[in-house]
Amino acid sequence: MISFIEQIGAFFRRPFEKALGELRLFLQVIYWIFVGPFVRKPFSWRSTANQMAFSGVHSVIIVFFVALFTGIVLAMQSAYQLVQFGVKSLVATLVAVSMARELGPVFTALVVAGRVGSAITAEISSMKVNEQIEALDTMAINPVRFLAVPRFLGLLVMMPCLTILADVMGMLGGFIIGYFSLKINPGLYMNMTVKFLLLKDIYTGLFKSMIFGVIIAIVGCYEGLNASGGAEGVGRSTTVSVVSSFILIILADCLLTGIFYFLNI
Amino acid sequence: MAKTVIKVENLIKTFGNRRVLDGINLEVYEGETFVIMGGSGCGKSTLLRHLIGAIKPDSGEVRIKDKDITQLDTHGMDEIKKRFGMLFQSSALLDSLSVEENVSLPLKEHTKLAPDIIKIMVKMKLGLVGLRGFENHMPSELSGGMKKRVGLARAIAMDPDIVFYDEPSAGLDPVVTAVIDKLMIDLSKKLLITSVVVTHDMNSVFRIADRIAMLHKGKILQIGTKEEIKNSTNPIVQQFIAGDVEGPIQFLTKGDDYLEHLTQ
Ligand SMILES: Nc1ncnc2c1ncn2[C@@H]1O[C@H](COP(=O)(O)OP(=O)(O)O)[C@@H](O)[C@H]1O
Numbered sequence: 037m038i039s040f041i042e043q044i045g046a047f048f049r050r051p052f053e054k055a056l057g058e059l060r061l062f063l064q065v066i067y068w069i070f071v072g073p074f075v076r077k078p079f080s081w082r083s084t085a086n087q088m089a090f091s092g093v094h095s096v097i098i099v100f101f102v103a104l105f106t107g108i109v110l111a112m113q114s115a116y117q118l119v120q121f122g123v124k125s126l127v128a129t130l131v132a133v134s135m136a137r138e139l140g141p142v143f144t145a146l147v148v149a150g151r152v153g154s155a156i157t158a159e160i161s162s163m164k165v166n167e168q169i170e171a172l173d174t175m176a177i178n179p180v181r182f183l184a185v186p187r188f189l190g191l192l193v194m195m196p197c198l199t200i201l202a203d204v205m206g207m208l209g210g211f212i213i214g215y216f217s218l219k220i221n222p223g224l225y226m227n228m229t230v231k232f233l234l235l236k237d238i239y240t241g242l243f244k245s246m247i248f249g250v251i252i253a254i255v256g257c258y259e260g261l262n263a264s265g266g267a268e269g270v271g272r273s274t275t276v277s278v279v280s281s282f283i284l285i286i287l288a289d290c291l292l293t294g295i296f297y298f299l300n301i
Numbered sequence: 302m303a304k305t306v307i308k309v310e311n312l313i314k315t316f317g318n319r320r321v322l323d324g325i326n327l328e329v330y331e332g333e334t335f336v337i338m339g340g341s342g343c344g345k346s347t348l349l350r351h352l353i354g355a356i357k358p359d360s361g362e363v364r365i366k367d368k369d370i371t372q373l374d375t376h377g378m379d380e381i382k383k384r385f386g387m388l389f390q391s392s393a394l395l396d397s398l399s400v401e402e403n404v405s406l407p408l409k410e411h412t413k414l415a416p417d418i419i420k421i422m423v424k425m426k427l428g429l430v431g432l433r434g435f436e437n438h439m440p441s442e443l444s445g446g447m448k449k450r451v452g453l454a455r456a457i458a459m460d461p462d463i464v465f466y467d468e469p470s471a472g473l474d475p476v477v478t479a480v481i482d483k484l485m486i487d488l489s490k491k492l493l494i495t496s497v498v499v500t501h502d503m504n505s506v507f508r509i510a511d512r513i514a515m516l517h518k519g520k521i522l523q524i525g526t527k528e529e530i531k532n533s534t535n536p537i538v539q540q541f542i543a544g545d546v547e548g549p550i551q552f553l554t555k556g557d558d559y560l561e562h563l564t565q
């Protein structure tokens with residue numbers, strides 16, 4: 037019995053320790069953004085801009101296609117039912133709202149976690165196992181300020197931008213099906229999109245995407261900074277980083293959607 | 302008598318249930334080259350990490366210029382670190398930065414010097430290690446010995462008082478090792494730097510050392526000048542210097558033990 041409880045304890049201890057570590061890293065990042073520049077040292081804007089460009093360049097093409105095809109699939113899938121009720125023009129509304137509130141932010145986050153999050157962890161963990169993080173430390177350069185803050189800010193800014201792209205591409209995908217297959221009048225399609233897509237649909241989606249950006253950056257940096265065990269360790273931490281980001285993104289999405297739903301936002 | 306810059310007292314560090322450092326006492330004098338030698342895994346790097354404040358001991362003191370660094374907070378420690386340079390076993394250059402950016406990094410981070418002044422300083426440091434003209438190379442384009450030299454240029458970028466070297470000759474051929482050794486001697490004489498070197502390369506040790514400490518099983522066996530260590534009567538020290546298989550340091554199991562071990 038005791039050993040059973042111990043086993044359960046051991047099973048939950050690692051994720052729990054990880055979550056604590058990630059929370060601590062998040063607080064350190066916040067410190068270096070808001071307090072550090074005034075009492076210690078500022079972070080580098082240049083390196084932040086580089087990270088923005090890096091995250092954008094790395095994911096823009098994939099986000100583009102993923103969102104376009106998601107929009108197409110969504111339109112076909114919903115048309116299948118809506119046509120039976122004789123309200124096929126509602127396809128436009130459904131695609132727009134689903135993309136903006138849910139699929140745009142989530143799919144973008146999954147793509148970015150796979151492309152940028154993994155790259156962040158791979159880079160930082162290889163620095164870690166090659167003594168480079170320790171070298172920064174001995175040069176009195178704080179690794180959180182130097183490495184984590186630019187990546188954090190880069191993703192925080194780029195995620196909403198990429199999500200807007202995804203929203204637009206998804207709606208374009210829906211439009212392709214609506215116009216060519218369902219023969220919905222283009223003007224009507226636009227109308228149905230604009231009329232029922234509320235501003236709050238867009239900004240709740242963008243808010244979500246920022247939270248996802250925070251998750252990807254923090255998990256990516258945390259796994260990198262805590263890597264160990266040579267080249268093999270780099271591979272391991274990169275995999276763990278992507279898997280944890282995926283899980284946390286889905287969990288956070290569920291939580292946020294719940295909050296928005298029950299608070300009627 | 303020379304001034305003491307580093308004083309270690311009763312330093313103890315345990316990892317898990319393994320006591321890696323078991324009551325270390327030593328002193329390093331201003332301007333000298335102090336070598337810590339010992340077998341692989343005996344705790345040399347761990348001792349060095351204590352000297353630079355990267356890890357805290359279980360007990361004991363590390364005094365740098367009469368300040369106990371084991372008691373300092375991160376901010377106080379940062380101020381001390383700016384007076385250090387460190388050359389890592391793997392050079393530890395940042396892969397994403399060019400040679401120039403690597404060497405200028407501490408200057409950009411910790412000084413308010415104008416960019417063109419920094420550029421000139423980087424050129425000077427690279428000149429000192431014989432790598433003029435390599436400013437725009439990336440670390441991945443350099444050989445192991447060149448990386449070490451860039452690492453050295455970075456270590457002395459801030460004109461430190463003390464430079465620490467972790468196995469500077471690891472992975473280098475004898476000629477390149479001799480070059481690095483010569484650089485270390487030059488730098489300590491020209492720039493009046495105190496050097497603490499960790500190594501198990503005996504050729505290097507006798508080329509560069511003023512004084513030597515022999516670390517074995519977490520304890521300092523003997524500290525002395527080059528001559529004192531060369532003429533040591535301690536059998537372990539003698540075996541280590543000569544690189545003998547037979548002696549008090551045992552790696553191969555003796556025949557009878559071995560049979561017993563197998564049949565148990
Ligand atoms: N952070 C650590 N956690 C656990 N064990 C460690 C750690 N650092 C070093 N050790 C152990 O301490 C011993 C000495 O390591 P080290 O100081 O690197 O030896 P050396 O540099 O003399 O080869 C080794 O057995 C190593 O496994």
Ligand SMILES: [Mg+2]
Pocket residue numbers: 345346347390467468
């Ligand atoms: Mg070592």
